[in-house]
Amino acid sequence: MVNTQLNFSTAYHPQTNGQTEVVKRSLGNMLRGLVGEHVKSWDQKLSQAEFAHNHAVNRSIGFSPFQVVYFVTPRGPLDLLPVPDKTKIHGKATNFVHGLQEIHEDVQNNLEKATMRYKTVADQRRRHVEFEVDNFVWMVLTKDRFFVGDYHKLDAKKIGPVEVVEKINPNAYRLKLPSRIRTADVFNVKHLILYTGDSSDDYDLRANSLHLGENDAAEDVANLYMEKNRF
Known part of the structure; x- marks a missing residue:
């Protein structure tokens, strides 16, 4: 229904899957702050780090990973307080698919804008060099x-x-x-x-x-x- 595609990367070549490497680095930094001096307790903090990472809004795409995958952001600890909340988490399947497609379109546009910003900054430090035959x-x-x-x-x-x-x-x-x-x-x-x-x-x-x-x-x-x- 949502046109999901499965893309494979080359084995033993992490450069082909750079986003995974970025997520690993982010989770590592987060776990380092959560465990403190208790380094061996990292497995007990992994679920907290994973939820926090998926719940946070990404600067480049403008959405949280939960929104990109599931269309909605799950409730956190503060959302579970005994406060009346009549909003629905899920509606009809068609509304879910339509909302997810809109989010994916916005993510694509935000990524293109972020890429252009990064390219502009990188081009300022890049120099144009060409060589000729016999050089x-x-x-x-x-x-x-x-x-x-x-x-x-x-x-x-x-x-x-x-x-x-x-x-x-x-x-x-x-x-x-x-x-x-x-x-x-x-x-x-x-x-x-x-x-x-x-x-x-x-x-x-x-x-x-x-x-x-x-x-x-x-x-x-x-x-x-x-x-x-x-x-």
């Missing part, structure tokens, strides 16, 4: 780029300079990786930094070499870059 860049290796067992916290994360061999689009570039780098050769622009060949880059070149004894190969690439820009 040399530093590439930042994130943890997901390493094979199981290869990642180490003390390994170099900023590798380069490496050459851009293809501009797939303004956000993705294909690089000419050294043979020792075992990962996909396509990188997002946020993980790339332009190599300028100044003194600070030379310091990073020595500090970010993956293994001892491989500085010569990296320096050859840097020299090639300088030769290209000389003419």
Whole structure:
């Protein structure tokens, strides 16, 4: 009746279900305040935290989770006082569905407005960067780029300079990786930094070499870059 859909997320990939991660963080913060020094009693406070979370109005959608799912907000402790209340909690099924659809439409509009506000704030801190073929860049290796067992916290994360061999689009570039780098050769622009060949880059070149004894190969690439820009 209410066109409910079941959407699945990818296993072991929490980024695909960001709302669940937000709820977990909110519940964790709430439980931390409820248990105080009695940390082991968190399971006794879980129902209170869950009810409080579902009862509170969300800033982005403008409704509480109870309203979004059930159309009505359940009565809290103060609502159970012996005060005459002739209002009905539930009416006809058609009224329930109609009211729920109106709430979902308002939630969709409120989410779009909230997203635009967040985008405006984020764009103020975002810089536009594009590279061209034959440019040399530093590439930042994130943890997901390493094979199981290869990642180490003390390994170099900023590798380069490496050459851009293809501009797939303004956000993705294909690089000419050294043979020792075992990962996909396509990188997002946020993980790339332009190599300028100044003194600070030379310091990073020595500090970010993956293994001892491989500085010569990296320096050859840097020299090639300088030769290209000389003419």
